[in-house]
Amino acid sequence: MLRINLLPVKKIKQQAAAKRQLTFFGVVFAVLVALLLLIVVFLSGQVRGLNGDIARLEKKEKELAEILKQIEALEKGKDLIKKQTAIVEELEKKSALTANIMNEVANITPTSRMWLTDFEQSGGTLKLTGMALDNQTVAEYLQALGQSKCKCISNVTLTSSVMQVYAERNLKKFTLSASVAMPGAEPSAEMDGKKAGGAPAKAEK
Numbered sequence: 758m759l760r761i762n763l764l765p766v767k768k769i770k771q772q773a774a775a776k777r778q779l780t781f782f783g784v785v786f787a788v789l790v791a792l793l794l795l796i797v798v799f800l801s802g803q804v805r806g807l808n809g810d811i812a813r814l815e816k817k818e819k820e821l822a823e824i825l826k827q828i829e830a831l832e833k834g835k836d837l838i839k840k841q842t843a844i845v846e847e848l849e850k851k852s853a854l855t856a857n858i859m860n861e862v863a864n865i866t867p868t869s870r871m872w873l874t875d876f877e878q879s880g881g882t883l884k885l886t887g888m889a890l891d892n893q894t895v896a897e898y899l900q901a902l903g904q905s906k907c908k909c910i911s912n913v914t915l916t917s918s919v920m921q922v923y924a925e926r927n928l929k930k931f932t933l934s935a936s937v938a939m940p941g942a943e944p945s946a947e948m949d950g951k952k953a954g955g956a957p958a959k960a961e962k
Contacts, residue, residue, distance in 0.1 A: 854939050857907050858883060865901045870894045883910065883937045889929045892918065899933060912936040 855878055862885070866873060871889035878884075889895045895918060903913040913935040921930040 850939065854909060854937060857909050857939075858937055861905050861907045861910065862902070865898070865905065867894065867898070871898065878937060881936055881938055883935045884932065885935075886930075886932045888921070888923060889931060892929060895929055895931050902933075902935060909939060910935050910937055 858878065859876070862873070862876070866887075871887055871894050873885055873887040875884070875886035877886075889898070895915065899913050899915055902910050905911075913933060915931060915933050917930075917932045919930050921928055
């Protein structure tokens with residue numbers, strides 16, 4: 758009887774099948790590695806792009822922050838200019854008011870019968886001190902100031918009137934106060950309080 762040993766053939770087939778499987782797994786592994794490399798490269802490109810976008814946005818943010826600082830500085834400068842302009846306008850109004858009052862007082866004061874020794878204006882209040890020949894002159898002077906043509910003097914009040922010897926003559930030293938304001942402006946609150954507090958003092962005879 759003829760016998761044939763088939764073990765080597767089976768081993769060869771098994772070895773061939775094992776080689777094919779290894780080759781297949783190797784190819785699959787290589788493909789997977791290639792795909793992973795492609796994914797890594799793609800993601801790296803995406804990351805670089807995003808980093809570039811972030812850098813551009815940060816640069817833009819700095820530029821915008823600098824522009825914002827400049828705008829804030831301009832706004833502060835604008836506010837300062839407004840305040841300074843308001844101060845200048847207020848000073849101009851006060852200067853114009855003082856000039857009108859001094860001119861009106863000079864026109865009303867009867868220099869032949871009285872003279873002023875002190876002129877003081879503080880805000881909306883005017884204080885005048887002077888010497889007069891008699892009480893009648895003082896009374897007429899108060900009335901003339903109250904009827905001022907410039908309409909900038911009001912609430913004229915005699916605050917004091919005393920006898921004083923000057924150049925061997927008995928004269929009247931007087932002090933009066935009044936509200937002052939440009940025509941159409943509100944009178945000062947201080948003088949309103951004085952007006953509400955009582956009637957003007959009477960000159961001594």
